[in-house]
Amino acid sequence: EAGVTQFPSHSVIEKGQTVTLRCDPISGHDNLYWYRRVMGKEIKFLLHFVKESKQDESGMPNNRFLAERTGGTYSTLKVQPAELEDSGVYFCASSQEQGVGNTIYFGEGSWLTVV
Amino acid sequence: AQSVTQPDIHITVSEGASLELRCNYSYGATPYLFWYVQSPGQGLQLLLKYFSGDTLVQGIKGFEAEFKRSQSSFNLRKPSVHWSDAAEYFCAANTGNQFYFGTGTSLTVIP
Numbered sequence: 001e002a003g004v005t006q007f008p009s010h011s012v013i014e015k016g017q018t019v020t021l022r023c024d025p026i027s028g029h030d031n032l033y034w035y036r037r038v039m040g041k042e043i044k045f046l047l048h049f050v051k052e053s054k055q056d057e058s059g060m061p062n063n064r065f066l067a068e069r070t071g072g073t074y075s076t077l078k079v080q081p082a083e084l085e086d087s088g089v090y091f092c093a094s095s096q097e098q099g100v101g102n103t104i105y106f107g108e109g110s111w112l113t114v115v
Numbered sequence: 116a117q118s119v120t121q122p123d124i125h126i127t128v129s130e131g132a133s134l135e136l137r138c139n140y141s142y143g144a145t146p147y148l149f150w151y152v153q154s155p156g157q158g159l160q161l162l163l164k165y166f167s168g169d170t171l172v173q174g175i176k177g178f179e180a181e182f183k184r185s186q187s188s189f190n191l192r193k194p195s196v197h198w199s200d201a202a203e204y205f206c207a208a209n210t211g212n213q214f215y216f217g218t219g220t221s222l223t224v225i226p
Contacts, residue, residue, distance in 0.1 A: 043216040
């Protein structure tokens with residue numbers, strides 16, 4: 001069974017440019033999450049989809065970030081325009097169920113560097 | 116406020132030595148607790164988790180963790196470290212749909 005896959009694995013862009021990160025969850029997982037880790041900081045929650053609906057987007061830092069999950073399958077996270085402080089690792093995760101005690105499975109991350 | 120604390124930013128141990136990574140949580144109730152590992156260039160891999168029951172949980176790669184309610188801790192241990200254990204380790208707590216992570220502990224293993 002394929003795990004959570006993310007693309008691209010690494011991206012270097014200039015400040016002001018746009019980057020789109022993609023995540024394919026584990027097949028059959030309705031719940032999809034985006035997390036981010038800025039260097040040296042903790043991994044922070046960005047948002048949570050249940051199928052195609054945004055269940056919780058309280059962690060999205062600002063309106064330069066746009067997440068979509070059309071059709072309830074894969075998801076994209078677009079950063080436009082990118083700023084230096086957006087550099088970090090963006091993790092996608094998925095789970096079959098939601099709620100307390102649920103285990104989520106992470107992808108390998110998309111490493112973003114904004115220069 | 117809910118939080119997970121990993122007091123040690125970086126730890127160095129010799130191969131074959133024992134290891135303990137600390138994790139403390141701050142919540143009103145006992146959260147569900149996890150340890151993840153991120154090897155260089157890899158994603159986050161689940162090592163083990165604690166939901167309830169036996170407070171000593173076994174995980175993959177020879178790791179174990181002990182939940183201590185009185186100390187609000189969930190420390191990760193391994194009796195004999197291998198060079199391949201060099202990685203970053205994250206403790207996490209789940210109290211709902213969100214996971215709260217610590218800042219991570221980077222482990223270096225020296226020959």
